[in-house]
Amino acid sequence: MPRFSNGPVEIDYLDEGEGDPTVLVHGFASTKEINWVFPGWVTTLRRAGRRAIALDNRGHGQSSKLYRQEDYTIAAMASDVHALLDHLGIACRLHPRLERTALARRRRSHHRPGPRRGRHD
Numbered sequence: 821m822p823r824f825s826n827g828p829v830e831i832d833y834l835d836e837g838e839g840d841p842t843v844l845v846h847g848f849a850s851t852k853e854i855n856w857v858f859p860g861w862v863t864t865l866r867r868a869g870r871r872a873i874a875l876d877n878r879g880h881g882q883s884s885k886l887y888r889q890e891d892y893t894i895a896a897m898a899s900d901v902h903a904l905l906d907h908l909g910i911a912c913r914l915h916p917r918l919e920r921t922a923l924a925r926r927r928r929s930h931h932r933p934g935p936r937r938g939r940h941d
Contacts, residue, residue, distance in 0.1 A: 878896070
């Protein structure tokens with residue numbers, strides 16, 4: 821599998837197929853193979869004319885293992901995905917539905933005057 825570096829972290833990834841890219845990010849204690857290759861998602865995307873891109877998150881699979889808690893923040897892990905897209909020359913953008921959802925959450929969080937109360941408070 822190909823690898824690239826995001827700073828000191830080596831990230832193992834796969835890049836298969838043609839067409840619009842779909843980036844697949846596995847969850848905790850998994851790998852790109854367990855989540856995306858073995859169940860057939862990569863093959864399904866390729867057959868549908870998509871480009872399937874999947875990575876082993878830092879500390880998982882064939883990617884670098886790190887031993888400090890601060891190396892596993894959401895920001896650090898998201899930076900690996902963005903760096904992979906940069907490495908592959910893909911402009912990063914969220915799916916339009918995700919963009920709207922993120923924007924709505926951001927607006928709600930800024931407009932909350934204080935703690936929210938349940939119906940029975």
